[in-house]
Each structure stands twice: as C-alpha cells, then as structure tokens.
Amino acid sequence: MNNDGMLSVRHLSKSYTRGVVRRQRVDAVKDVSFSIPAGTAMGIAGNSGCGKSTIARMIMGLIPPDDGAVFLDGRQISGLKAGEMKTVRRQIQIIFQHPESSLDPRRKIIESVLEAMEIHGVKQGRAQREARVEELFEMLGLHTRLFQRYPHQISGGEAQRIVIARALTLEPKVLILDEPTSMLDASIQAHILTLLKTLQEALGLTYLLISHDLEVLCWFCDRIGIMTGGALIETGTRTEILEKPEQPFTKKLVESFFAF
Amino acid sequence: MMKRQKTENQIRTDQDKIKIDAGHVMAALLLVFILLVSLFAPLLAPYDPYQLDMRHALEPPCAAHLLGTDAIGRDVLSRIMYGGRQSLLLAAAATGLSMTLGCIIGMIAGYFGGKTDLVITAVSNVFQGIPGMTMMIAIAGLMGSGVTSMLLALVITSWVGFSRLVRGEVMKLKQEYFVEGLKGLGAGNMRILLLHIGPNLIGSILIIFATRIASAMLSVASLSFLGLGLQPPTPDWGVMISDARTHFRQVPMLAIAPGVMIVLLSLSINILADALRDRLDVRADVVKGD
Numbered sequence: 117m118n119n120d121g122m123l124s125v126r127h128l129s130k131s132y133t134r135g136v137v138r139r140q141r142v143d144a145v146k147d148v149s150f151s152i153p154a155g156t157a158m159g160i161a162g163n164s165g166c167g168k169s170t171i172a173r174m175i176m177g178l179i180p181p182d183d184g185a186v187f188l189d190g191r192q193i194s195g196l197k198a199g200e201m202k203t204v205r206r207q208i209q210i211i212f213q214h215p216e217s218s219l220d221p222r223r224k225i226i227e228s229v230l231e232a233m234e235i236h237g238v239k240q241g242r243a244q245r246e247a248r249v250e251e252l253f254e255m256l257g258l259h260t261r262l263f264q265r266y267p268h269q270i271s272g273g274e275a276q277r278i279v280i281a282r283a284l285t286l287e288p289k290v291l292i293l294d295e296p297t298s299m300l301d302a303s304i305q306a307h308i309l310t311l312l313k314t315l316q317e318a319l320g321l322t323y324l325l326i327s328h329d330l331e332v333l334c335w336f337c338d339r340i341g342i343m344t345g346g347a348l349i350e351t352g353t354r355t356e357i358l359e360k361p362e363q364p365f366t367k368k369l370v371e372s373f374f375a376f
Numbered sequence: 377m378m379k380r381q382k383t384e385n386q387i388r389t390d391q392d393k394i395k396i397d398a399g400h401v402m403a404a405l406l407l408v409f410i411l412l413v414s415l416f417a418p419l420l421a422p423y424d425p426y427q428l429d430m431r432h433a434l435e436p437p438c439a440a441h442l443l444g445t446d447a448i449g450r451d452v453l454s455r456i457m458y459g460g461r462q463s464l465l466l467a468a469a470a471t472g473l474s475m476t477l478g479c480i481i482g483m484i485a486g487y488f489g490g491k492t493d494l495v496i497t498a499v500s501n502v503f504q505g506i507p508g509m510t511m512m513i514a515i516a517g518l519m520g521s522g523v524t525s526m527l528l529a530l531v532i533t534s535w536v537g538f539s540r541l542v543r544g545e546v547m548k549l550k551q552e553y554f555v556e557g558l559k560g561l562g563a564g565n566m567r568i569l570l571l572h573i574g575p576n577l578i579g580s581i582l583i584i585f586a587t588r589i590a591s592a593m594l595s596v597a598s599l600s601f602l603g604l605g606l607q608p609p610t611p612d613w614g615v616m617i618s619d620a621r622t623h624f625r626q627v628p629m630l631a632i633a634p635g636v637m638i639v640l641l642s643l644s645i646n647i648l649a650d651a652l653r654d655r656l657d658v659r660a661d662v663v664k665g666d
C-alpha cells in the first residue's frame with residue numbers, strides 16, 4: 117500500500133462510544149488503507165453500518181480520525197488547521213446520500229450554488245459566477261429556471277444534480293460520492309451515474325463511490341473494496357471481486373447480488 | 377422576497393390547513409388599535425394626563441370625562457391612552473435584549489456543544505430555577521426601583537427562555553445534511569451560524585418573542601403596581617391600579633379601566649402568538665417535505 121495515488125488513506129481508524137449508562141465502544145472503522153490512482157474510480161461496498169460514511173467524513177475532515185492519515189496528491193490533509201483545510205476543500209468534494217436535505221431550505225437554488233464560489237473567491241463578481249453555474253447546469257441537464265426555486269420545489273434527482281454542480285464549481289480533483297443515488301428511483305439513478313461517468317472522462321476526476329449496491333459499483337468502478345464491521349477486508353478489480361473472491365464474506369455478497 | 381411570499385401562499389392554499397380565524401382577526405385589530413392609540417396618545421387624549429383638577433376629583437364617568445377622574449382630578453381616559461406607552465416600550469426593549477442575549481448564548485451552546493454547552497446549560501439551569509417575580513423584586517430591591525433595574529430584572533429572568541429554544545433548534549439543525557454539506561464546501565462556523573442556521577430559526581424565535589412580550593408587559597404592570605417599576609405620577613396602567621387602591625370602592629372604574637387594558641393587551645398578543653405558531657408549524661412541515 118503506497119500513498120502516491122490521487123487520494124490515499126493509511127491505517128484510518130475511528131471508534132464511537134455510545135450509551136450514557138452502559139458505555140459501549142463501537143469500532144466504526146478499523147485500520148483501513150487504500151489508494152486511488154488519479155482519474156480512476158474506486159468503489160467501497162458493504163452493508164449498512166459497516167463504516168462507509170465514517171471513512172468519507174474522515175477523508176473530508178468533517179470528523180477527526182482516531183488514528184491514521186489521509187493524503188491528497190501525496191500531501192497529508194488530515195489534521196490540518198482550519199485555514200489550510202479550506203484550500204484543500206476546493207480540491208476534494210463530497211456528495212451525500214440525501215439530496216433533498218443537502219440544500220438550505222430557506223435559500224434559493226442559485227444562492228446555494230453560488231455560495232461555494234463565494235466561500236473560495238472563485239471567479240470575480242456575480243455575473244461571471246452565474247455564467248459558470250449556467251454552464252454546469254447545461255452539462256448536467258438542468259434547466260436554469262430552477263435558479264429561483266427553493267429546495268422543496270425541486271425533485272430529488274434535480275437536487276442531487278444541483279449538489280453535484282455546486283461541487284464542480286470549485287473544480288475539484290476528487291469527488292467522494294456517498295450513496296449518491298440510493299434515495300432516487302432506478303431510472304434517475306442510472307441517469308446520474310452515467311452523467312458522473314461522462315464528467316469523469318471530461319474533467320479527469322478521481323472518484324470514491326460508496327454504495328451497498330455491488331452491481332452499481334461493478335459497472336462504475338475500476339477497483340472495488342469490500343467492507344464489513346469497519347474493516348476493509350478485500351480490494352480488487354471488478355473481475356477479481358466477481359470471479360475469484362478471496363474472502364467468504366465477499367463470496368456471499370457477490371452471490372446475494374448475482375444469484376440466478 | 378415577493379416570490380417567497382407567493383410560494384408560501386400557494387402552499388397554504390394547496391394544503392388548506394389554515395383558515396382565517398375570526399378570533400385571530402379580532403385579536404389583531406384589537407392589538408393594532410391599542411398600539412395606535414398609545415402611539416398617538418398626545419394627539420388623541422382629551423386632557424393632559426398629568427393635569428390635576430381638585431374641584432373635579434373622583435368624578436364618575438360623564439360627558440366631560442368619559443371614564444371619570446381620579447383622586448386628584450386627572451382624566452382617566454387620557455391616562456389610559458398614555459398608560460400603555462412606557463410599559464409597552466419597556467416590555468419590547470427587555471424582550472428584544474433578552475432575545476439577542478439568549479440567541480447568541482443558545483447558538484454557541486447548541487452549535488459548539490461539548491464543554492461549552494455543559495457550562496452554559498449549567499448556568500441556564502440556575503437562572504431557570506429562580507422564580508421570575510422573586511428575582512425581579514430582589515433586583516429592584518437591590519438597585520432601587522426604576523426603569524433600569526426593571527429592564528435588568530426582565531432580561532435576567534427571560535434570556536434563558538430564548539437560549540433554551542435556540543440551543544435545541546441549533547442542535548437539530550446542526551444534524552441536517554445541508555450543514556454538513558456546507559462544512560464540506562469549506563464554509564466557516566460564522567458563515568454557517570449567521571447565514572444558514574440563523575435564518576432557519578427566525579420562525580421559532582418570533583413565536584416566543586410574541587409570548588414573552590406579553591408576559592413582560594404583565595411583569596412591568598405587576599412591578600409598577602408593587603411600586604417597584606414605573607413611579608407615580610407616570611400615567612401607566614400598573615401605577616394606575618396601584619393608585620386606585622384607596623378609592624376603588626367609591627369609583628371602581630379607576631381600577632377596572634387599566635385592568636381591562638392590561639388583560640386585553642396580553643390576551644391579544646397571546647392569541648396572535650398562537651396563531652403565528654400554527655402558521656409557522658405548517659410551513660415548517662412543508663419545507664421539510666413531511
């Protein structure tokens with residue numbers, strides 16, 4: 117395991133304590149290491165509660181890891197000070213599972229999208245920024261009439277594409293997608309994943325796609341990691357995972373998805 | 377802003393959950409009426425509220441004095457018209473200050489959590505435990521009676537109401553995905569608190585602002601009645617009831633008129649606060665998509 121990929125994590129661990137009276141320790145993530153080469157997509161599959169989102173949050177610096185480190189393009193980004201982290205945030209962006217609640221309910225769509233550029237001082241002036249948003253909306257098949265709407269007035273699929281557009285205004289190198297389509301129905305899911313694939317080729321993005329759906333991962337990703345109980349037990353290419361899984365858990369997971 | 381208004385109206389008609397309630401309209405009209413009369417008292421009042429006239433003391437209601445005169449011949453109607461000005465202003469100022477203080481403290485506690493929150497919660501519990509009126513009397517006793525000590529007493533006893541609510545709401549909002557999303561974008565705490573969490577709190581803050589202003593009115597009146605707040609000869613409803621004690625049996629109007637005003641005012645504010653709550657709750661549901 118090396119950290120020369122675009123994004124790599126080494127020995128990441130995180131545990132939570134739960135309960136007030138009887139304190140219980142939950143090892144959400146246990147010693148996870150992987151590395152994603154630039155321009156490729158890595159997938160992480162695993163059942164609910166196995167620690168996938170916790171990894172994503174640690175990579176984003178939203179929660180501090182108990183142990184281990186995160187590297188972006190060879191540079192350690194975990195444990196940075198707030199000011200330094202801000203510049204990192206431009207290069208690595210995350211899309212969450214819940215499109216409807218990913219936008220401030222009291223703000224118009226356009227304001228929410230522009231905010232990313234305002235925070236980082238990308239482009240000068242509102243007109244230029246809006247022009248950029250229009251470009252991205254066009255690319256994602258979104259109508260600009262959505263600009264003046266509020267989050268409760270758009271569909272889940274639209275919301276998710278809007279969040280993707282907002283992330284892209286910062287021209288990130290890495291996108292972390294934490295179950296980006298699991299709340300959407302099948303046809304929209306396929307549409308958004310295809311869009312993301314196109315974007316990857318057009319912009320040379322590096323992806324970390326988190327999903328419990330092995331089928332989606334196999335189609336989308338170059339490499340796939342299998343997680344259970346906080347540990348990354350196996351990683352391999354799609355053929356390796358599908359055809360010669362090493363771990364019994366992986367075998368069971370594959371069978372459950374591709375049982376005939 | 378216009379656009380937003382329109383969408384809210386659409387939602388309301390869609391849902392048809394809210395009907396215009398005659399009681400709410402009456403309360404609103406009454407409140408507006410009292411506020412207007414208080415505001416324009418100098419133009420509307422038939423007499424100077426301080427003007428004594430011993431020859432016409434303790435007169436029952438008559439054509440010259442519609443509500444009669446008090447023990448030293450001052451026109452009761454004129455004093456009633458003036459009588460809400462100071463207590464309303466005081467109640468508004470005290471509630472405004474409490475709100476500002478409570479919001480700041482509640483936001484810090486709710487957003488940052490951890491030790492900060494523990495300390496703030498412990499302090500709030502102490503303040504919460506003090507019976508409001510006792511505290512006010514104690515402060516008035518210590519600092520002497522007057523406007524400043526009354527203001528201080530009101531703020532000290534009511535900021536906790538705001539900070540508790542704000543803390544709870546902020547803790548809820550903090551869990552929302554959009555807040556995590558903003559952090560992921562690189563937004564700082566100040567931006568998140570002031571531009572995103574703050575505006576999402578306005579509805580709930582308004583509701584308790586309205587209820588608190590009504591109870592602050594009552595507190596001002598009670599303190600003035602006890603001689604700890606506004607002082608005679610100020611034309612004030614609380615002071616007027618206090619003054620009326622000696623002659624209440626001969627001329628009941630002296631106590632009834634200011635008493636009715638206090639009841640009407642706090643009643644109308646409370647009814648409107650309830651109406652506001654219903655309205656905002658419905659919208660909160662719609663916004664969240666439940």
Ligand SMILES: Nc1ncnc2c1ncn2[C@@H]1O[C@H](COP(=O)(O)OP(=O)(O)OP(=O)(O)O)[C@@H](O)[C@H]1O
Nearest residue numbers: 132133134142144163164165166167168169170171
């Ligand atoms: N803030 C927290 N406090 C305590 N325990 C937590 C916290 N966040 C997550 N956990 C626990 O850590 C474990 C991993 O959670 P995580 O959200 O990473 O799972 P996940 O793989 O993303 O699941 P899902 O597929 O349902 O999204 C779970 O057991 C969860 O209950």
Ligand SMILES: [Mg+2]
Nearest residue numbers: 168169170294
């Ligand atoms: Mg998750």
